[in-house]
Amino acid sequence: xxxxxxxxxxxxxxxxxxxxxxxxxxxxxxxxxxxxxxxxxxxxxxxxxxxxxxxxxxxxxxxxxxxxxxxxxxxxxxxxxxxxxxxxxxxxxxxxxxxxxxxxxxxxxxxxxxxxxxxxxxxxxxxxxxxxxxxxxxxxxxxxxxxxxxxxxxxxxxxxxxxxxxxxxxxxxxxxxxxxxxxxxxxxxxxxxxxxxxxxxxxxxxxxxxxxxxxxxxxxxxxxxxxxxxxxxxxxxxxxxxxxxxxxxxxxxxxxxxxxxxxxxxxxxxxxxxxxxxxxxxxxxxxxxxxxxxxxxxxxxxxxxxxxxxxxxxxxxxxxxxxxxxxxxxxxxxxxxxxxxxxxxxxxxxxxxxxxxxxxxxxxxxxxxxxxxxxxxxxxxxxxxxxxxxxxxxxxxxxxxxxxxxxxxxxxxxxxxx
Amino acid sequence: xxxxxxxxxxxxxxxxxxxxxxxxxxxxxxxxxxxxxxxxxxxxxxxxxxxxxxxxxxxxxxxxxxxxxxxxxxxxxxxxxxxxxxxxxxxxxxxxxxxxxxxxxxxxxxxxxxxxxxxxxxxxxxxxxxxxxxxxxxxxxxxxxxxxxxxxxxxxxxxxxxxxxxxxxxxxxxxxxxxxxxxxxxxxxxxxxxxxxxxxxxxxxxxxxxxxxxxxxxxxxxxxxxxxxxxxxxxxxxxxxxxxxxxxxxxxxxxxxxxxxxxxxxxxxxxxxxxxxxxxxxxxxxxxxxxxxxx
Numbered sequence: 001x002x003x004x005x006x007x008x009x010x011x012x013x014x015x016x017x018x019x020x021x022x023x024x025x026x027x028x029x030x031x032x033x034x035x036x037x038x039x040x041x042x043x044x045x046x047x048x049x050x051x052x053x054x055x056x057x058x059x060x061x062x063x064x065x066x067x068x069x070x071x072x073x074x075x076x077x078x079x080x081x082x083x084x085x086x087x088x089x090x091x092x093x094x095x096x097x098x099x100x101x102x103x104x105x106x107x108x109x110x111x112x113x114x115x116x117x118x119x120x121x122x123x124x125x126x127x128x129x130x131x132x133x134x135x136x137x138x139x140x141x142x143x144x145x146x147x148x149x150x151x152x153x154x155x156x157x158x159x160x161x162x163x164x165x166x167x168x169x170x171x172x173x174x175x176x177x178x179x180x181x182x183x184x185x186x187x188x189x190x191x192x193x194x195x196x197x198x199x200x201x202x203x204x205x206x207x208x209x210x211x212x213x214x215x216x217x218x219x220x221x222x223x224x225x226x227x228x229x230x231x232x233x234x235x236x237x238x239x240x241x242x243x244x245x246x247x248x249x250x251x252x253x254x255x256x257x258x259x260x261x262x263x264x265x266x267x268x269x270x271x272x273x274x275x276x277x278x279x280x281x282x283x284x285x286x287x288x289x290x291x292x293x294x295x296x297x298x299x300x301x302x303x304x305x306x307x308x309x310x311x312x313x314x315x316x317x318x319x320x321x322x323x324x325x326x327x328x329x330x331x332x333x334x335x336x337x338x339x340x341x342x343x344x345x346x347x348x349x350x351x352x353x354x355x356x357x358x359x360x361x362x363x364x365x366x367x368x369x370x371x372x373x374x375x376x377x378x379x380x381x382x383x384x385x386x387x388x389x390x391x392x393x394x395x396x397x398x399x400x401x402x403x404x405x406x407x408x409x410x411x412x413x414x415x416x417x418x
Numbered sequence: 419x420x421x422x423x424x425x426x427x428x429x430x431x432x433x434x435x436x437x438x439x440x441x442x443x444x445x446x447x448x449x450x451x452x453x454x455x456x457x458x459x460x461x462x463x464x465x466x467x468x469x470x471x472x473x474x475x476x477x478x479x480x481x482x483x484x485x486x487x488x489x490x491x492x493x494x495x496x497x498x499x500x501x502x503x504x505x506x507x508x509x510x511x512x513x514x515x516x517x518x519x520x521x522x523x524x525x526x527x528x529x530x531x532x533x534x535x536x537x538x539x540x541x542x543x544x545x546x547x548x549x550x551x552x553x554x555x556x557x558x559x560x561x562x563x564x565x566x567x568x569x570x571x572x573x574x575x576x577x578x579x580x581x582x583x584x585x586x587x588x589x590x591x592x593x594x595x596x597x598x599x600x601x602x603x604x605x606x607x608x609x610x611x612x613x614x615x616x617x618x619x620x621x622x623x624x625x626x627x628x629x630x631x632x633x634x635x636x637x638x639x640x641x642x643x644x645x646x647x648x649x650x651x652x653x654x655x656x657x658x659x660x661x662x663x664x665x666x667x668x669x670x671x672x673x674x675x676x677x678x679x680x681x682x683x684x685x686x687x688x689x690x691x692x693x694x695x696x697x698x699x700x701x702x703x704x705x706x707x708x709x710x711x712x713x
Contacts, residue, residue: 096464100467178551180551182551182561183551191659193659247569249549250546250553260552376682378681378682386665389660389664393664
């Protein structure tokens with residue numbers, strides 16, 4: 001076939017022209033890859049079914065892998081001409097995929113930048129380069145404060161805290177110790193290994209008057225008075241107020257699920273597993289504001305992109321599929337099945353969704369959320385884990401520890417961007 | 419052609435024909451990847467893009483990386499504590515088990531059981547043993563006695579021994595079996611001669627048993643040293659929240675390689691560490707063989 005020899009974008013236009021001229025289109029099969037997470041696979045199966053019944057000439061085959069193998073498999077398959085036509089990736093990986101020429105930009109006629117800018121939450125702007133977007137999300141995630149209703153009733157607390165000061169006071173009422181002085185129930189979970197490193201970076205540092213990064217996340221800026229105040233507040237939950245312990249019950253979410261933690265900060269993706277926890281009565285509210293009433297949040301997302309493998313009629317089918325998975329209908333299905341939040345205000349901020357008891361706090365959080373542009377999320381998380389441990393285990397001064405962390409992270413960012 | 423060969427030549431042809439299969443196998447799954455890893459150690463590669471030559475940059479980075487030296491030290495601590503401790507314990511158990519007739523088979527099975535258990539399952543069980551109150555077994559015992567709890571896995575000094583303990587325990591069963599086989603191989607007549615001469619038990623152990631067990635000891639030392647130098651499963655599974663932590667206190671070289679490769683996607687740097695590990699294993703094995711070889 002001639003089209004196969006052409007550049008993918010030109011080929012796409014050519015095939016579209018052929019279609020317009022009325023030539024019949026044969027059956028096309030495209031492949032979709034994502035990592036394995038039960039609810040995500042179920043949701044995608046539904047989306048594929050709906051898409052196929054609307055487009056009977058296109059078949060979508062989904063393949064999923066364990067998260068740990070994902071990148072290796074994608075990297076090996078696409079250059080070999082195998083693998084996905086549409087692929088799911090974490091927003092933080094985009095640069096690597098673009099540099100390795102694994103994905104191609106979305107066509108601006110089907111995805112006009114002005115339309116995307118109007119319709120999607122602003123954080124999606126990170127996917128834009130010039131007149132094209134590289135990829136688009138179906139769903140986004142944000143953080144909120146989960147609380148255990150049973151423990152709140154038991155301690156006689158009327159409602160979840162609204163500010164950071166109230167957070168500490170509430171946590172004190174929820175903390176229990178045994179005769180030897182060991183914590184047996186924490187007021188709030190703590191652990192940079194879970195979502196707390198996002199809470200620190202994008203929420204606490206800002207709430208204490210700082211800006212965590214400068215120059216489009218290329219310069220570390222939390223080694224400041226605000227950063228120190230934020231770190232002191234965070235480690236103070238354990239060292240000063242003693243309402244929490246790092247490593248309590250192994251993992252923060254485990255402590256909350258077991259009903260041994262009054263409060264817990266986590267992402268919207270936790271909703272599903274908490275719903276499955278028998279006997280746990282939980283509620284969720286927005287992350288607490290600072291004393292001036294200022295709130296912040298962290299949001300992240302997975303995107304779908306068209307790979308460089310998709311050419312000709314497969315490319316056209318991939319574009320159609322991308323249009324469907326970024327449609328309002330797809331986003332509502334994703335919210336209902338996975339619990340991840342719609343990437344467009346038109347779906348997310350509907351009366352029903354925004355006032356939903358469970359999704360509401362997350363969706364409201366999106367309005368003031370920031371998205372960290374990570375170079376290497378796990379390495380950057382590790383730096384904050386180590387920062388807290390130097391303070392907690394080795395008794396290092398907050399100022400010294402945060403200086404070491406900032407220097408290490410800056411070095412990592414420099415290495416990545418150069 | 420073939421029928422003109424002598425019988426000896428035919429034997430050689432057939433020997434090579436059969437040897438060709440394992441040789442081809444080894445070339446493809448051992449030698450080629452090894453050579454490839456060595457090449458990658460001089461390259462930059464993030465798994466997605468092209469490989470580019472980096473010269474000695476990965477090795478220079480390794481030399482200047484304080485985490486690498488910490489990890490290097492940890493690796494040898496695992497080796498220098500793990501090997502002698504497991505050697506002494508397994509010998510002591512094998513020595514006494516060998517003299518025991520009552521429930522011998524059952525006891526031997528009990529000692530061998532941990533060796534057959536998957537390291538991952540075992541590591542998680544021990545991880546929970548070590549947890550603070552309210553879920554950790556050890557700390558609940560301490561708390562019941564009114565003793566303040568010990569943060570086994572959240573301590574920069576205690577975490578490494580706490581992880582090493584189950585690793586030693588897991589390897590014991592195998593070493594005991596090897597030691598018992600070695601003990602059985604010593605001819606009875608030596609012991610009988612010693613008894614007739616009226617030699618003490620201690621002298622028999624020191625002068626007969628241990629010298630004759632030397633080949634067994636060499637095997638176990640080399641085998642368990644390589645095991646401790648390559649320790650990974652126990653450390654990784656007991657510290658998944660902060661792999662090799664706290665503050666790199668428990669991180670062995672293999673875990674650092676894993677993280678460089680599969681969380682940082684820095685394959686060149688990981689390959690450079692792998693080459694270093696390969697050299698360490700080679701040197702340690704050669705030194706041990708030389709020291710423990712029969713004079």
